[in-house]
Amino acid sequence: MMQMRTTGRPGLREVAEQPHGLDDRRRGWVALALVVPAAVVYVVFVLRPLALTVQYSFYDWNGISAATWVGIDNYTRLFGDSEMFGSILNALQLIIYFSFVPVLLGLLTAAIIRKFATSRLALVSRTVLFLPQVIPLVAAGIMWTWLMSSDGLVNQVLRAVGLDSLTRAWLGDFQTALPAVGVIGAWVALGLCMLLLLAGMTKIDPALYEAARLDGAGAVREFFAITLPSLRQELGVCITVTVIAALASFDIVYISTQGGPGNATLVPGLEIYYLAFFSREVGQASALAVAFMVLVLAIVLPIQRLTREGDR
Amino acid sequence: MIVSRREAWLSRVLLILLMVITIAPFVSLFLTALHPSGSYPAGLSLPEQPQWHNFVDAFQAANMRALLWSSVLIEIGTVPLSLLIATLAGFSLGHLRPPGHRWIFLAFVLGLTLPFQGVIVPLYYQMRDLGLLNTRWAIILPLLGLYMPFAVMWMRAHFVNMPEDLSEAARIDGAGTWQLFSRIHLPLSAPALSSLGILLFLWTWNQFLLAVVLVDDPTQRTMAGALGAFQGQWGTDIPLLCAGSLLILTPTLIVFLAFQRQFVSALMQGAVKG
Numbered sequence: 001m002m003q004m005r006t007t008g009r010p011g012l013r014e015v016a017e018q019p020h021g022l023d024d025r026r027r028g029w030v031a032l033a034l035v036v037p038a039a040v041v042y043v044v045f046v047l048r049p050l051a052l053t054v055q056y057s058f059y060d061w062n063g064i065s066a067a068t069w070v071g072i073d074n075y076t077r078l079f080g081d082s083e084m085f086g087s088i089l090n091a092l093q094l095i096i097y098f099s100f101v102p103v104l105l106g107l108l109t110a111a112i113i114r115k116f117a118t119s120r121l122a123l124v125s126r127t128v129l130f131l132p133q134v135i136p137l138v139a140a141g142i143m144w145t146w147l148m149s150s151d152g153l154v155n156q157v158l159r160a161v162g163l164d165s166l167t168r169a170w171l172g173d174f175q176t177a178l179p180a181v182g183v184i185g186a187w188v189a190l191g192l193c194m195l196l197l198l199a200g201m202t203k204i205d206p207a208l209y210e211a212a213r214l215d216g217a218g219a220v221r222e223f224f225a226i227t228l229p230s231l232r233q234e235l236g237v238c239i240t241v242t243v244i245a246a247l248a249s250f251d252i253v254y255i256s257t258q259g260g261p262g263n264a265t266l267v268p269g270l271e272i273y274y275l276a277f278f279s280r281e282v283g284q285a286s287a288l289a290v291a292f293m294v295l296v297l298a299i300v301l302p303i304q305r306l307t308r309e310g311d312r
Numbered sequence: 313m314i315v316s317r318r319e320a321w322l323s324r325v326l327l328i329l330l331m332v333i334t335i336a337p338f339v340s341l342f343l344t345a346l347h348p349s350g351s352y353p354a355g356l357s358l359p360e361q362p363q364w365h366n367f368v369d370a371f372q373a374a375n376m377r378a379l380l381w382s383s384v385l386i387e388i389g390t391v392p393l394s395l396l397i398a399t400l401a402g403f404s405l406g407h408l409r410p411p412g413h414r415w416i417f418l419a420f421v422l423g424l425t426l427p428f429q430g431v432i433v434p435l436y437y438q439m440r441d442l443g444l445l446n447t448r449w450a451i452i453l454p455l456l457g458l459y460m461p462f463a464v465m466w467m468r469a470h471f472v473n474m475p476e477d478l479s480e481a482a483r484i485d486g487a488g489t490w491q492l493f494s495r496i497h498l499p500l501s502a503p504a505l506s507s508l509g510i511l512l513f514l515w516t517w518n519q520f521l522l523a524v525v526l527v528d529d530p531t532q533r534t535m536a537g538a539l540g541a542f543q544g545q546w547g548t549d550i551p552l553l554c555a556g557s558l559l560i561l562t563p564t565l566i567v568f569l570a571f572q573r574q575f576v577s578a579l580m581q582g583a584v585k586g
Contacts, residue, residue, distance in 0.1 A: 027408065027410075027489060028411055029410075030408075030490075031404045031409070031413075032412075034400040034404035034408070034489075034493075035400070035401045035404050035405065035416055037397040037400060037401070038397045038400065038401035038420075038460050038464055039401070041397065041453070041456040041457040041460060042419075042420065042423065042457050042460040042461070043457075044457060045438075045453060045454045045456065045458065046423050046426065046431060046457045046458060046460070046461075047419075047423075048434070049431035049433075049434035049435050049438065050426070052433075052438075053431060053433060053434055056433065056434065109326055109327070112319070112323050112326055113323050113326065113327050115319060115320065115323060121327060121328075122327065125327050125330070125331055126576055127569070127572050127576070128334055128335060129330065129331065129334055130568075130572075130575065130576055130579060131565075131568075133579055134564050134565065134575065135518075135561045135564060135565070136517070136520065136536035136561065136564070137520065137536070138518075138536045138539045138540050138543075139539060139557055139560065140337075142341075142539070142543055142553065142554075142557045143338070143340070143341050143557070146340065146341065146344065146550065146553075147340055151352065153336065153337075153340045153356045156354060156356060190333075190334075191330075191334060192579065192583060194330070195576075195580065196580060196583055199580060219319065237583055238583075241583050244425060244427070247427065248427035248428070248429060250429065250520070250521050251520045251521070251536070254520075254524070254540070255540065255543060269427065269429045269521075272429050272432070272433070273429070273524075273525065276432075276433045277436070282433060285433055286433055286434075289429060289430050289431075289432075290430075292427070292429065292430065293426065293427065296425055296427055297425060301425075
């Protein structure tokens with residue numbers, strides 16, 4: 001006993017640690033068990049389908065009879081086919097309308113509105129400008145299809161200001177259909193972008209602006225010297241969210257043009273749907289889906305890196 | 313702050329202009345809905361006699377009662393369960409950090425930018441083989457999985473910031489992992505949970521792709537999916553289509569206006585974390 005006492009400290013720790021170690025291991029298992037439900041639904045309904053998409057993309061399969069292995073044929077056809085390849089180009093073009101326009105407009109308006117961000121008008125605007133974010137995209141599509149029809153509000157306004165020559169069925173015209181779909185996306189995203197950027201701007205130290213003004217900087221100098229550099233993260237968020245919305249667009253296009261006229265507004269999301277469920281070319285649809293996911297990653301990951309690096 | 317008068321006025325005008333642009337489509341939709349059914353009114357015009365009855369007609373034509381019930385069932389099947397399993401996973405990965413937690417989290421994060429179109433084709437065959445096509449389960453089950461990347465990241469971000477001392481104190485008082493979770497951490501997670509709940513509610517209500525592909529019967533779909541079917545059926549009767557669209561988006565508008573503060577902050581945070 002005495003012996004034990006003299007070497008007491010390490011001995012006691014050993015005694016205390018033994019069950020503690022077991023406890024830790026048990027706790028580790030309990031902790032892992034808590035992840036299991038989430039992991040199961042994720043594996044079954046996301047990772048497994050993801051792997052299957054890749055697998056299908058190497059098959060010629062109509063969804064009913066036996067599938068035959070065709071190697072990378074579906075992928076080579078993807079690049080030769082103007083319809084499928086065109087859909088990817090359309091999605092890239094939509095980035096201009098779904099992303100650049102709302103981010104730029106949001107940036108400009110937020111910079112101007114910043115000065116009275118706490119007024120009652122600004123508070124009301126927070127509710128109003130979020131409305132497009134809350135309603136289904138389908139509803140936005142229906143609204144704007146009506147607005148941009150030949151007798152819709154857009155043409156009415158044009159006639160009122162004497163621009164009759166410009167009026168047309170915006171979504172039915174080969175030249176204007178894609179930009180018209182873009183307008184719908186821009187309308188949906190503008191409010192969110194503006195409010196996010198505004199929130200970012202209000203976090204900037206007002207002393208910086210005071211100093212700039214005292215140094216004689218105008219609104220423009222102020223914007224480029226102070227506002228823009230401080231918004232890196234918010235800009236990253238806006239661009240990421242809107243670019244994904246542009247590339248993955250489905251709801252708005254499905255409702256407003258169904259890809260037409262011709263294939264003027266066909267996007268990969270819609271083309272995958274048509275190929276798989278109407279032409280029954282499941283393998284081809286899957287190859288497009290894989291290429292499409294790779295494209296999304298290739299565009300979104302660099303944006304994330306560029307805009308988040310500063311924080312880490 | 314030094315703001316010139318001219319700038320202040322310019323700001324106000326600009327903000328009002330933005331709000332007008334945001335609201336104009338709603339107003340056009342509403343006024344058009346009041347025109348006689350079957351007519352083809354001009355974009356923004358007051359009807360001679362507002363046809364309030366259009367809303368009743370659209371309510372019946374769209375089978376609104378069944379649609380609402382269907383959406384509610386899908387919400388009940390999706391949101392609480394997603395919240396529960398994401399919270400458990402988030403608590404484990406963010407706070408308990410079992411061995412391998414980094415890799416597990418990374419696997420979830422992988423799914424963050426995944427467009428739903430990337431998995432929709434196999435999901436269709438999966439649901440067919442399970443015999444679930446054209447049932448609400450075909451929407452509920454995939455959504456549970458598809459929400460996990462975002463929901464787990466969201467809850468993990470919350471639990472990572474919870475102080476370690478809190479858990480140590482509870483452990484010393486003899487709390488097991490489950491008690492630690494349910495008695496200490498769950499009550500403290502209410503704000504994070506309600507924001508996530510609002511986002512999941514909204515995304516479920518507005519989910520279109522899964523509804524269109526996996527369920528043919530509009531009365532088994534989400535609200536957005538049902539709206540798509542309604543447009544297909546009544547697309548040529550503009551006033552009725554407008555009335556129906558308004559009816560279908562009214563529930564979200566009501567919920568939004570009732571909880572607008574929570575909604576706005578959830579949407580802002582949701583964008584930032586997404």
